[in-house]
Amino acid sequence: MPVIGQLLTGYCAKNRQIDLFMNAVYKLLLGLLFCLPVQAQPDLAKNSQTVRRTFAEYDEEILYFGKRNQYFTVRTLLKNGSLFRQDSYQLLPQTLPNGFRLDSLSRIFRYGPTKIMYLTGKPYITCEYKDDILHGPFMVFYEDGSIKRKEYYRNGRITQSSCFTVDGVKEACTPFYQSAQFLGKPNDLSAYMKQKLGPLVDGERIRRVTATLAINEIGQVTGIGVLLNTNVSENTKMPEAVSYVQQVIRNMPEWTPEKLNWKPAFNDGKATASTCVLTVFRVYGSLQYSMFYRL
Incomplete structure (x- = not known):
């Protein structure tokens, strides 16, 4: 709120x-x-x-x-x-x-x-x-x-x-509620995430990466939570993988120069905090990407 x-x-x-x-x-x-x-x-x-x-x-x-x-x-x-x-x-x-x-x-x-x-x-x-x-x-x-x-x-x-x-x-x-919005081109964001996280998500050691972005009332990303779907034997390496994913998101370029990458969500006409969930995963070897928003 x-x-x-x-x-x-x-x-x-x-x-x-x-x-x-x-x-x-x-x-x-x-x-x-x-x-x-x-x-x-x-x-x-x-x-x-x-x-x-x-x-x-x-x-x-x-x-x-x-x-x-x-x-x-x-x-x-x-x-x-x-x-x-x-x-x-x-x-x-x-x-x-x-x-x-x-x-x-x-x-x-x-x-x-x-x-x-x-x-x-x-x-x-x-x-x-x-x-x-x-x-x-x-x-x-x-x-x-x-x-x-x-x-x-x-x-x-x-x-x-x-x-x-x-x-x-x-x-x-x-609309009473309007979700947050990525202000760049979705295809550019998808390509960036796949390029940076593709080698990490090899489908064996790490099968899926889910990053939850906390977006505040002015469109800043104020927190990044990372969840990895992994091979149990690789768990000892997970802290490094989590830090890498967070770094990839923090280093995301400004898709529109001098502007934040996200438009905040609005609730009853007022800007409000929300989250964006980015997921990179493999299906039958093919690297896939998805994004959705929630309160």
């Missing part, structure tokens, strides 16, 4: 911890996956279908319902007791009717209403999910309660969209 820092600067300046938390939550506005945080300390307050969890900056209430508790709602509460967000999920069985077994994350789908609030307690976003994708109305509000964006989704696709200024005047809509 700091999307929340720009939306609610005054409040968050008074409480940096809440600012950091809100920052993280807003980066997950559309929530791609859900995972209960492992650092939570349960306060042991359980009432058959309700679990309460206590964190340093906020609390959670998880309410299970349905004949087999296959649905649950997660309410995120600030320390003053006010609701910050509410999310709805469906819990699939461990084994599907076709015999396929699901892991713990794959079992959890967004299903039902989601609501995110301003610190004032007024709604910021309300939307509906079905089978883990947007389905139904998607509404965004200004802090005074007036409508900023009114859209309708069907199976993840927008069918209607209207946007409004603070004064209620209708205006052209831009």
